[in-house]
Amino acid sequence: AEVIAPPYDVLSTEEARLRAQAKPYSFLHISKPEIALPEGTDPYSSEVYAKAAENLKCMIAAGVLKQDEASYYYVYRIQMGEHVQTGLVAAASVADYDTNRIRKHEFTRPDKEDDRVRQIDATNAQTGPVLLAYPNEAEVDAILAKTAQGPADADAVADDGVRHTLWVMRDARDIARITALFDAMPALYIADGHHRSASASRICATRKAANPDHNGSEPYNAFLSVIFPAHEMRILDYNRVIKDLNGLSEALLLEKIRASFEVTPATEAVKPARPGQFGLYLRGRWYTLGIKPERIPVNDPVGRLDVSLLQNNLIAPILGITDPRRDKRIDFVGGIRGLAELEKRVDSGEMALALSLHPTRMNDLMAVADANEVMPPKSTWFEPKLADGMASHLL
Template structure:
């Protein structure tokens, strides 16, 4: 089977695109989701976060939640708010956030390629989150949250995609956060064949965001394959909803750290310990690291720039050389005593979209004792980790802009 194939997407009727489009299901709390759907009966959050229509406090992983998702999907289908395309196609997806723009392809990506590591992963999954997506896909008989994939940039693919967005987009939605989402359906058979061949010429695709969705899609496919004596491999359940962007168009923001206490250190003793591995320089304001191996630190009302001794950077280790690893291995673990950042409640993570002021605010409020600003992980580093079959530390990447849910869903029936 090819790496990707066209599919007949379930999409909002054009008059309802802005009503339906919603942020990804996993970027807000239950309370925030409830506020977001107020006065918005067609928001896709009624499908992706169906607990918003059930009593507060309900277990989001309980059977009534998945049943409500299916009920809401059927309601939106019945009202003509969501409509399935008559024939398979691809969809060009453009994201615009301020001056940043990226153009990619919505496609059904091969689950066999994922199982065989041609769609490469770099992150561990949590069973409870994976189980949730399995139940969601099974209840809806559809994949509604697209996986964000990256491909190594190639001039022929760039030119092909650019040539398909010359005219106005069929779907053009600017979300409340200011991010513009544009979609161009590609139904011409010759163009479909050209896109399929171009992407099938790639050695690999890389999961940027959506490891749980990939793992869940693979599990659902395995279950349905086992239950289908006439399985051929071409059934829709053998593919997963994905949006693929060239790696050099993707934007990773910093993913910063805040720690609740100094692990018994005074400010003075912490600074002394840090000086063993870092060159420390005071700064008059927030410090955005200018290069890998450099960090900002906010401590006791002051910003500092920390430059790690280059001799401590394992340049030949794709995981060890990441800034998140350098901070963990030189500060968070040995000095602040947090050995397992996945589970230790003394540490929290702040996406760069919130700005450096969010770090100092939490320290000034007394909620945290120290904050660290990191240089963003580079796409090249993510792909190097995936190529090596390794796993990145938790909270290594924060992608912006984010895809919208609801603009294209993949039904698991032909």
């Protein structure tokens, strides 16, 4: 618990500095190394990446982080309240990522890729795992469950109450069988970590070009991942709040919404119970919105997503927000914060309305990736998050 930390992109520098207080071996000293430098230090300066490398070497030298004597798989279990998911820590193939066998569903930003490339180069390690999903495969599930019956090799409860447990898979027959089962799968799916995987691909290409003796077995040909069964993964809702009504009165707004949705006043906060259902919070009142069936493009894996239905039938045509990636009139609220957060932001006057959504389903995400398409922005919020510091991949 003194080592593991949230992913690097979950905390601000100030939040990380507070989390790492009195924790000299917190992994935040590697993932957010600017916390040990003077306030105001540019987090993208060379000294920050150098500090990450220095801190990683110190933690290895102190025995806080230890490299196993051989290559193993690891079973990683996360428990958040009643929710439990058990997956496999593995070095995933960059070649499979490059050929789309490890499938993407998001665009990446060059500046964020550059940051991860510099971090990996400086530390000569991948310290933040990519969250992957594998299609239903009962035999894999069974092998992971069997390994997790033994004594844990690492077990910690993070400061957010989430438990992270790790077992080393040492049985050679299990290792061989897991390898064969994953080799037979048609695809794996990136759930979270598109920038980390894209950066690993860039590192591999650069080092391959600079290595005249490249043979494909070098550590840079793989990237750190944790692969969970798709049926165990949990996606929470990712809700929207809007600053204004685009010049419309409340009555005219509701009238326009009725062209595409059935609108029903609600007596309590609306947490949509199924796809195609939405909640609208406006002027202290909740409404249930149901998309009209003729508005759903059933053969379009992106267009039929709830986030797309809401964007294409309400947010863009009625509220005038056509580019939710850049428009400052819209903000996004992860479902972990609850519906009360939506009410708070509207009741305070900061926002004019809020929209609650049903969570995107894993099979929808996989269908988009299989179609080589891209999800709309802010479509998925995965919980629980992986912990940095449970496992790293040295290059």
